[in-house]
Amino acid sequence: MLAEFLQYLFTGVTIGATYALIALGFTLIYNASHVINFAQGEFLMIGGMATVSLTAMGVPMVIAIVLAITLAGVLGIALQRFAIAPAKQADVVTLIIITIGASIFIRGIAQLVWGKEYHVMQNFSSDEPIRVFGAVLNSQSLWVLGIGAVVVVALVLFFTKTLIGKAILATSMNKEAARLVGIRTQMVLMLAFMVSALLGSVAGIVVAPITFTSYDIGIILGLKGFVAAAIGGLGSGVGAVVGGLALGIVEAMAAGYISSDYKDAVAFSMILLVLFFMPRGLFGAKVVERV
Amino acid sequence: MLKTMIRRAGKCAVIAAAGLMMMSAQAAEPIKIGSFLSVTGPASFLGDPELKTLEMYVEKINEEGGVLGRQLELIHYDDVGNASSARNFASRLIRSDRVDIIVGGSTTGATMAAVPLIEQAQVPFISLAGAVVITTPVKKWVFKTPQSDxxxxxxxxxxxxxxxxxxxxxxxxxxxxxxxxxxxxxxxxxxxxxxxxxxxxxxxxxxxxxxxxxxxxxxxxxxxxxxxxxxxxxxxxxxxxxxxxxxxxxxxxxxxxxxxxxxxxxxxxxxxxxxxxxxxxxDSLPDDDPQKEVVQNYKAEYESRWDSKVSTFGAYAYDGLMLAVRAIEEAGSTDPEAVRNALENIKGYVGVTGEFNMSPEDHNGLDADSxxxxxxxxxxxxxxx
Missing domain, CATH: 3.40.50.2300 (Response regulator)
Known part of the structure; x- marks a missing residue:
């Protein structure tokens, strides 16, 4: 009984941690610009695919990972510079549609460059699973959780301790006021895209040994990440983490205890329920309209 | 009375003459093999090797003198794995390209979308998709080469x-x-x-x-x-x-x-x-296995021509094309009814997928041992x- 429960929990927490990382990326850009960046899943794909192809060329894994993350960061900046920035005063909805276009474009390029096959990435450490009270834990799951935790702590520090982090927060709270105190909001926006691309690519790299990776892996994982962010309340960092973990665990429990057929249905009912009773999500900020 | 009879006879003569002309014109014309495949899109791992196989063997057959002294012409469209475009392309193959036989349909969805149209137009069709519904119950004009699930x-x-x-x-x-x-x-x-x-x-x-x-x-x-x-x-x-x-x-x-x-x-x-x-x-098939030679040849030819790994899916197209050629040869013409009857009576064709024994009750012709x-x-x- 316990073994069974633990097994579902491990599965859920692992995949939930990935959702959380993706959700954080959504949150970051949403905070800085109120744009929901649907190209977030593509950063994930770039991270995984670039690492796989670089290691296949003989680059040592660590360097390949660094290069892949850098590539994603550059791509994040390019996305903001060449797709979002030129649309300057456009509506948020327009910007969201631009990100959808960008995601299709990136996916298309990836398909041309890397082909359509699925690729394998080696586990970071041993392939031997770890046994805990009769349940089995993939060693890569520990990497996912560990790196996820490190990233979350780093983000918290970044936003509370550094000037740039505070500038991003300030911009998210009030763009006009931020500009008045001398924050270059375009720069902040670019930074937000870069950091969120870095986050996405890290998520893509740590889960690739578990899920495999391919040019279209970003579609469904990106969508799940968005669901997680929405459950947590768009714009809330804690919400993204809690939303991601909750989504992952509910999915795994539903697959194990109810039926795998209803797994996705349960997950999506959850978002309906949450948004029905708490329209701003679990940790969503209360918005007061000032007249 | 007499007038109408003469008129009818006249009509018959005109039709017969037109028919003769068409036949003589046809002798020089290539045999048109139509195909709709999922060459790109999510099912491209099916359609891509299938198209490569068709192209390569149509070329090869033409170099060796064609079928019934006529060259083969492959007309193909890419349905991108989309059932409704498969249906549109099937319609184009039948109505505007006027193909003699269709070898195609990478996925069950694409195949089943095209089937009603093909049955209505009465064109022989060899599908390359797997599901059992394609040939069970038997449809008069529809055949398939892969084993069913x-x-x-x-x-x-x-x-x-x-x-x-x-x-x-x-x-x-x-x-x-x-x-x-x-x-x-x-x-x-x-x-x-x-x-x-x-x-x-x-x-x-x-x-x-x-x-x-x-x-x-x-x-x-x-x-x-x-x-x-x-x-x-x-x-x-x-x-x-x-x-x-x-x-x-x-x-x-x-x-x-x-x-x-x-x-x-x-x-x-x-x-x-x-x-x-x-x-x-x-290579591990026993030497007395009738399929050994066919399989080895297909693998060698495909890999040397395309410089990529051979796949089971391409083999479905190989068998589809070869069955079509054999049926046309046996029918001695491209008359759809005759080709269809010949297809239905193919026995002992040894292909890459298995040994095909078609019958009016079985339009797949394979058994589980393949x-x-x-x-x-x-x-x-x-x-x-």
Whole structure:
């Protein structure tokens, strides 16, 4: 009984941690610009695919990972510079549609460059699973959780301790006021895209040994990440983490205890329920309209 | 009275003359082979090798003098894995290209979308898709070359029975292939007196199937596990299976019988069995196997021409084209009715997929034995029987 429960929990927490990382990326850009960046899943794909192809060329894994993350960061900046920035005063909805276009474009390029096959990435450490009270834990799951935790702590520090982090927060709270105190909001926006691309690519790299990776892996994982962010309340960092973990665990429990057929249905009912009773999500900020 | 008779006779003469003219014109004209395939899009791993195979062998046949002294002309469209465009292209092939025979339809969806149109237009059609619904019940103008998922289920369950296994845990994908395979497995198991104790599914985009497998592991009495699925899902199932340390005999379906599956699943695949085309193990076939030469030739020709790995799916197109050619030769013309009758009576054609024996009741012509049971040993396919 316990073994069974633990097994579902491990599965859920692992995949939930990935959702959380993706959700954080959504949150970051949403905070800085109120744009929901649907190209977030593509950063994930770039991270995984670039690492796989670089290691296949003989680059040592660590360097390949660094290069892949850098590539994603550059791509994040390019996305903001060449797709979002030129649309300057456009509506948020327009910007969201631009990100959808960008995601299709990136996916298309990836398909041309890397082909359509699925690729394998080696586990970071041993392939031997770890046994805990009769349940089995993939060693890569520990990497996912560990790196996820490190990233979350780093983000918290970044936003509370550094000037740039505070500038991003300030911009998210009030763009006009931020500009008045001398924050270059375009720069902040670019930074937000870069950091969120870095986050996405890290998520893509740590889960690739578990899920495999391919040019279209970003579609469904990106969508799940968005669901997680929405459950947590768009714009809330804690919400993204809690939303991601909750989504992952509910999915795994539903697959194990109810039926795998209803797994996705349960997950999506959850978002309906949450948004029905708490329209701003679990940790969503209360918005007061000032007249 | 007389007038009308003369008029009728006149009409007949005109029609006959026109017919004669058309026939003589046709003698010089190429035989048109139409095709709609999923060359790009999600099912491109099917359509791409199929198109390459068709192109290459049409070229080869033409160099060798064509069929009935006429050249072959391949007219093909890419349906991108989309059933409604498959239907549109089938209509274009029939109405505007006026093809003599259609060899195509990479997926069951594309095939079934085109079938009503083809039946109505009465053009012989050889499908390259798997599901049993394509030829059961028999449709007058529709044939197919791949084995059905039902045969795969029969082959797997027979092999299990030979090993003394009668109680099975089933895990299947929710996609078209997996769910059809699941239905067939349940039916065949009932006929063979075997029990499916656990029956779980996963969706194509799932990234972890540990929960489902734990469910099977905790079901008492399961003696073997069968995974019916397609794409990367079965590779993840295989890895999770190994991670969970499950020791029961493990079977996969023919949906993953390819070298890329071995690459994805890695060492976790060790010891699993699946039904597959002999194309995966051409050199380990016994010398008296009638398929050995065909299979070896196809593999060598394909790989030297395209510089890429041969796939089972391309072989379906090879058999489709060869069956079409043989039927046209036997019919002695491209008259649709005659070609169709010839197709229906093909016996003992040894192809890459198996030996085809068509009949009015069976428009597939293969039996379950055309699947070979392979086992993964030391990271390679090994022929079991």
């Amino acid at each position: 039902r045969m795969a289920a029969e082959r797997i369950l027979t092999d299990m029975k030979d090993r003394g296994i009668t109680r099975i845990g089933l895990i299947s994908g929710t996609g078209g292939f997996g769910s059809s395979g699941r239905t067939q497995t349940l039916e065949v198991a009932e006929q063979m007196g075997m029990e499916i104790l656990a029956d779980v599914t996963y969706s194509g985009s799932d990234t972890d199937m540990t929960a489902q497998l734990t469910n099977i592991r905790n079901t008492k009495g399961v003696e073997a596990v069968l995974n019916f699925g397609f794409g990367q899902g079965p590779a993840i199932v295989t890895r999770n299976y190994a991670q969970l340390g499950m020791e029961l005999p493990f079977y996969q379906s023919h949906g993953v019988a390819s070298d890329s599956f071995l690459e994805l699943a890695g060492s976790s695949a060790e010891g699993l069995r699946l039904p597959a085309s002999p194309l995966l193990v051409p 699947f070979r049971i392979l086992e993964v040993q030391n990271g390679e396919w090994k022929l079991i029987n």
